[in-house]
Amino acid sequence: MNVHDSEKVVGTLMARGYTQVETPEDAQLVLYNTCSIRDKAEQKVFNRLRQFQRRAGKGKIFGVLGCVAQQEGEEIFRRAPHVSLVAGSASYTKLGEMLAEIESGNRRVTGLSLSTDETFDTPFTHRDNPHRASITIIEGCDKQCAYCVVPFTRGPERSRTSASVMDEARGLAERGSTEIQLLGQNVNSYRDPSPAGWDFAALLARVAEVPGIRRVRYTTSHPRDFTRSIVDAMDSNPAICDHVHLPVQSGSTKVLAGMDRLYTRDDYMRRIEWLKTARRNYSITTDIIVGFPGETEEDFEQTLGLLDEVQYDSLFSFKYSPRPNTAALAMGGRVADEEKQRRLVIVQEKQRAIQIRRNAMLIGGIREVLVEGRNPALGQWIGRTSDNRTLNFTVADSNGHDLVGQYLQVRVTRSGPNSLVGESVSVV
Ligand code: 5AD
Ligand code: SF4
DSSP states (O other): OHHHHHHHHHHHHHHTTOOOOSSGGGOSEEEEEEOOSSTTHHHHHHHHHHHHHHHHOTTOEEEEEEHHHHHHTTHHHHHOTTEEEEEOGGGGGGHHHHHHHHHTTOSOEEEOOOOOOOOOOOTTOOOSOSSEEEEEOEESOOOOOTTOOHHHHTOSOEEOOHHHHHHHHHHHHHTTOOEEEEEOTTGGGOBOSSTTOOBHHHHHHHHHTSTTOOEEEEEOOOGGGOOHHHHHHHHHOTTBOSEEEOOOBOSOHHHHHHHTOSOOHHHHHHHHHHHHTSSSOOEEEEEEEEOOTTOOHHHHHHHHHHHHHHOOSEEEEEEOOOOTTOGGGGOSOOOOHHHHHHHHHHHHHHHHHHHHHHHHTTTTOEEEEEEEEEETTTTEEEEEETTSOEEEEEOSOOTTOOOTTOEEEEEEEEEOSSEEEEEEOSOO
16 A cells, blocks of 8 residues: 555656656655554664665755654654655645645645545556556545554545546556556445445446456455455456455454454354355455454464464464554553464464465466566566466567566466466467
């Protein structure tokens, strides 16, 4: 999401006549886009600011954007006096005005209001990748998961109009993009503010019908708002990729209640059942937090049991990290860092074994990939399957063609825990 925000910010700057330079040393204006979802994000930003200022900061204008900007606010000016702009993502709609102030010499410009009902729709998004593109459909979050800083840094939920999303999707298709990723903190609670009133399933289906679009992905889903109609939309639209990222966070209903996730393990498993009994085969991935306050060994074992039961194709796992303003900060039952680390390693080892087994079952099959790049050292092309696996492959004779952006059929010949290897069976 931050990468895509940066594409919008860069585009806004370029539309005002700025040009992009190769290195920060060459720049006159340096903006840091920041994330504060976990760890000591604010500390990292201050360290980077300090180091760069010492090395090459002379005469440059600095700005801090994103969640650390929102979280730390004017404190940033105090701790890093060479910074001139501090703005959270809910203020990017005012980026033009803020830049105008900077250009007229104001050295203390802020955009920190969270009370907004606007979304940052811009025609100026600067995308480097001509084949795959992200589109934000909903910004902010109205959930209040006890561990999560996002509602405090990205503000309240607001959806873009379906017309604006569809215009952007059609424009991207005309420009030659074939894969679109719909983005939001919780895409499932998308609600078209215009009279058309589409929900997420309707929007997903319509984007998938745009001529020229061959793949549509979306992230992230909140299980509570993940409806059967989304599975139906996926089943009936082959352009919607066979992948669902459905963050569970924990396999213990007790911990889920502490997290304020608004679903039980059984509620979650019902969604998994919809996907497993659907007409198409879906790859399911998730996020896990270990060591949330009050998580006992037994709770943790329930998470391990859930991994066995669901058989995810991949997951992101994190040690619980206390975040400012969040409800979990005040909770008892702190889990020691060594214990969090131990649980994290166990989750990752278990999942690695699951992935080795699941990926091995794909050997011999043929998969369509979108070619994303090349690894000259290995003589391989890098492709991605619809179900979001990396499939590195060789091509008998590419006649010197650049295959990036093409769709090819590849036979899987080998597998590892995190990727597949194969050979192209398409004529290129
Ligand atoms: N500590 C650890 N992990 C977190 N996440 C969000 N907030 C925290 C936190 N305070 C994880 C969740 C979420 C993913 C994007 O980051 O698993 O789904
Ligand atoms: Fe954070 Fe929960 Fe909102 Fe996701 S749904 S952004 S975890 S508060």
